[in-house]
Amino acid sequence: MISKEQIFGYSPDKKYKKTVAYFSMEFAIDQALKIYSGGLGFLAGSHLRSAYELKHPTIGIGMLWKYGYYDQLRDKNINMKPFFVEKDNSFLEDTGITFTVPVHNAPVHVKAYLLHPETFGSAPLYLLSTDLDENDEVSKAITRRLYDSNESTRIAQSMILGIGGAMLLDILGLDIDVYHMNEGHSLPLNFYLYAKYKSLEEIKKRLVFTTHTPELAGNEEHRFDLLQEMSFFYHLQDHEVKYLLNIEGEQLNYTLAALRFARKANGVSKLHGEVAREMWGHYPDICEIISITNAQNKNYWEDNELEKAVAQDNDQDIADRKKELKSVLFKTVADQCGKLFDPKVLTIVWARRFAAYKRADLLMRDWDRFVKLIHNEQYPVQIIWAGKPYPEDQKAIELFNQIIISSRPLKNCAVLTGYELGLSALLKKGSDVWLNNPKMYREASGTSGMAAAMNGSINLSVPDGWVPEFAKDHENAFLIPTASRELTESDQDVFEATALLDKLENEVIPMYYTDQNKWLSILKTAAKEIVPRFDSGRMVEEYDQKLYL
Structure with missing residues (x-):
């Protein structure tokens, strides 16, 4: 033996x-x-x-x-x-x-x-x-x-x-x-x-x-x-x-x-x-x-310098480190898309496995309003999409490519390919907002937002999967209001697309530019509360006690 x-x-x-x-x-x-x-x-x-x-x-x-x-x-x-x-x-x-x-x-x-x-x-x-x-x-x-x-x-x-x-x-x-x-x-x-x-x-x-x-x-x-x-x-x-x-x-x-x-x-x-x-x-x-x-796993995903700045409650070091991490990510944006993003500008990322129920295009559903959002010179934004459709899912691939086509003329929007561990880490560390907008009750858990919160990226999410166990609106995250399940799926999409844009226009984006103290308070609260509750060490211990024994 x-x-x-x-x-x-x-x-x-x-x-x-x-x-x-x-x-x-x-x-x-x-x-x-x-x-x-x-x-x-x-x-x-x-x-x-x-x-x-x-x-x-x-x-x-x-x-x-x-x-x-x-x-x-x-x-x-x-x-x-x-x-x-x-x-x-x-x-x-x-x-x-x-x-x-x-x-x-x-x-x-x-x-x-x-x-x-x-x-x-x-x-x-x-x-x-x-x-x-x-x-x-x-x-x-x-x-x-x-x-x-x-x-x-x-x-x-x-x-x-x-x-x-x-x-x-x-x-x-x-x-x-x-x-x-x-x-x-x-x-x-x-x-x-x-x-x-x-x-x-x-x-x-x-x-x-x-x-x-x-x-x-x-x-x-x-x-x-x-x-x-x-x-x-x-x-x-x-x-x-x-x-x-x-x-x-x-x-x-x-x-x-x-x-x-x-x-x-x-x-x-x-x-x-x-x-x-x-x-x-x-x-x-x-x-x-x-x-x-x-x-x-915190030790794999978390940026050590940012973790230290959060632990010391040093707002200036947090802000400086986030700009450095954004600059690293933006080199990939420039390399793939030929677009130069600004580390001082609020950056929103949607990145995950590319499945229909995750609604990668929800932000674009009202196109005129989306264009107005990204052309707002007073409160500028940058948006990045990434994810892998199933290689034989032609509809998902067409949606991915449609987002590429739609965003291509927009200098502050980019779609990145090669979504694997390396790119995922860059996106979590280099984003300010981690967007998660699946159809309700379709996301069993979803874990990308956990690693994002470990890296100073604030979750903007519907309350599905793990999110209700963590998120408190305006305290450690931003929550997107959801539609009644009695509505048709199409009407739910319309309601939640509107709610998402309302949240961005009226709360998230203005706060980033006009109330950095509040922004950093949410960021720090999220980073401190995500660990150890959503570190996989806790998960392994729970499996040992609740399932294996």
């Missing part, structure tokens, strides 16, 4: 009683390791960083994506275009461990790579690859692209993560107390465990589950016959799975299945916990769903 010190690269703190395997389809740990798409990966990366800092006995299980998610570049017309470029990761250790996972009743060869804890300061992370000479082209393609659009490939990705990850842990000889599924992608893990323990109750003793998706249509599901054909259920037949999990119909919903395998699950904010219980509570035989709010 391999020792814990050998496997973790450190001696786990003895106060933690459970050894945890944390399964996630994506991890955002460092800019150099491009195996993530958005918030789910940012969360998982912060989780492993804090597990390392706390010396928690957590081991990460993920996938080594040959082309990453995609590289977000521009075509000759300056519009966004996805490119798929092979990644080099020489800092990963080839463990020499290879094994096979049955897919379509045929063996797919899998190799395990290790990201050592000291490389980027994270708990050990094992990454699985099928890009091996022993495999045919179809099998090699399984680990080429994160969230492949081909249904069979997507299913196979879950199988390699879930079944392959569990096999690897057994090969390593690790005695795992808790298997933690971060979202439902690794669901096949449970069928491997059932073959091992022959009992649903034995799986429940060991399995916990984090759900992130607050609407039914967003929870992944596939036809039973296709899953059976692909060996998704390991050694079980589809009728056995239906009986085991008390499922009727021809579709297997990953989240519902996970809620019946787990002993306990969690939503990722208090509000999302309520939504999840409402969504799934009427189904029989599901586990308890609690709330453990997402968080971000």
